[in-house]
Amino acid sequence: MANWIPTWLHRLGSPPTFYRFAGAVRPWALTLALITGAIAAYGGLVLAPADYQQGDAYRIIFIHVPSAWMSLFIYFAMGVAAFIALVWRIKLAEVVAMESAPIGAAFTFITLVTGSLWGKPMWGTWWTWDARLTSELVLLFLYLGVIGLFHSFEDRRQGARAAAFLALIGVVNVPIVHFSVNWWNTLHQGSTVRLLGPSHIDARMLWPLLTMMLATKCYYVASLFGRVRADLVAMESGKDWVKALAVEETA
């Protein structure tokens, strides 16, 4: 493996450097998330036209779809951080992976709840065993497994590494689950309602959706950086840079 990758990661991954960097980025990300979120909500809930079939009920997609997208995106981000943590043993990557998990689990949970709320008026049932919903449920269990494993160790770093390994196994598992649930649906001829048909989406619906995706991304960055900062200070409380920081704050 090329030598510059670990060197570069180690420099960015040094806790004091990242602490300052994250501190500088976080307010901007949070502001951007709030502004774009507000614009997207206005565009989606007010400006966009009602659907000719679903009426106003479809508007939940402005929450549901970005959440679903984030639940997968964060899992992917967690997988990358987990890989870096295991291969190069970088503490920051461990923290990023472990602090991503609760955020991802929250988005997955929102996806499931909004999907279920949407399902009631659309298919007349709160829950259907369709491939997407089932995969999302399995994803939630994966997130919970990672979080649970992380917290069951007394040593945080050891817990983080074990949970990172589980996260990587999950990366392999998600497509397999999706494939097998699809196969299962063809076998059982169940209710195969497609949540997102290949419909021609109106531009007035599309832009709020894309804007909301940007907002959720920014929110993830802001939330993650805040969590990582708190974690780094707690983990490195004995180190000089944290002591200097404490003096700085109180002065």
Added chain:
Amino acid sequence: MTAEAPLLHARALCFSRQEEQVFGPLDFDVAAGDIVLVEGDNGSGKTTLMRLLTGILHVDEGTLELEGKPLRSIDTAGRVVFLGHQLGLKADLSPLENLRVAEGLAGRRDGMDAMAVLREVGLAGYEDEPVRRLSAGQKKRAALARLMLVPATIWLLDEPYANLDRDGIALVNRLVQAHAARGGAALVSSHGTVTFLGGEPRVIRMHA
């Protein structure tokens, strides 16, 4: 590979758990034929050092080398035996059956065989008794028999004197000295200030 490289070589070796230093920095060299006493109070990191030397724990700070190369778990396999607080004996098997497993896994030192080794540690007549029925001292002896049988160079003995009577202590010393004499090396940890080993063994003093 340099012929002069010591078996074990540690420089500025530290170990931290949850950002708290367990021990270190330590510097030591262990060559073939050395017997090294690891001394320190309870909680000074003796067991942690032993586990680092097995390669099960990962070295975070400082250098630790096995024959001139960074010590990794892949390289310690077969070269190192570890006798810790858990003796590695299956309670439902007899001492002889336990030795047969060890022999299968790690091989047999030339000129040794399971029955002879058991006689040597004073377990003649107990070969077929399940380990669970043996006394604490006898279990320790059964575990020591394993060290004699398998062909590893480096012995890591964590508190080997615990649970042993006067004869048992003499037995440990005799085994360790015989091992050093045939070109092996041994690290022996003890929290007592008394050294049971004859002569003047080298000492690694542990402090947090």
Added chain:
Amino acid sequence: MTATAGAACAALLRRDLLLAWRRRGDIAMPVLYALIVTTLFPFALGPEDALLQRIAGGVILVTVLLAMLLALDAMFRGDIEDGSLEQLLLAPQPLALMLAIRIFAHWITTALPLIIISPLLAGMLHLPTPVIGVLVVALLLATPLLSLIGAILVALTAGTRRSGMLLALMLLPLCVPVVIFAAGAVAAAQQGLPWVAPIAWLGAALVLAVVLAPLACAAALRIALDA
């Protein structure tokens, strides 16, 4: 005399089977559990033949899965408690190979008895005789998969105190595909449809798992013990 890999495998397998034999009461526990659960279903659902027949395959698969989950926790527990695991790590053999043997021994002592009584369970739920054969084949492929996947997870929890419920939570997402294909094969056979495809998928997954799972298990164990 240095040990060969073959001798090491033989010694380890012999040890595990001997240990299981000395505590043969433990082998009976998962079997008893599966029997009890299967007995409860007709009481809960009513002894209606058609209904029992329809759910028989799924019930038996899930029961076997849960019975295996009960025994999974103990896979490395004993070895960690008495220090044998350190010996295994320090043995001059590839750890993955040694773990593969341990997993195989564990499968023989926990899953094989369940497979042997599965025709009896199937009979209790009135599964048609030709389908029982498919069920046994599906179990023969699905149970080693579960043992292999489970071993990785048990290895990950090796450094923790409590792991029972956590193990179930971690295993659920990973065993979903196995359950789907195994139950799918039985359901297809019951409906008179071709059932070879899902069985072939299970077989392919098993081949992959036999190669990869011991390696992952070894890596997981090293991570879990590194503290």
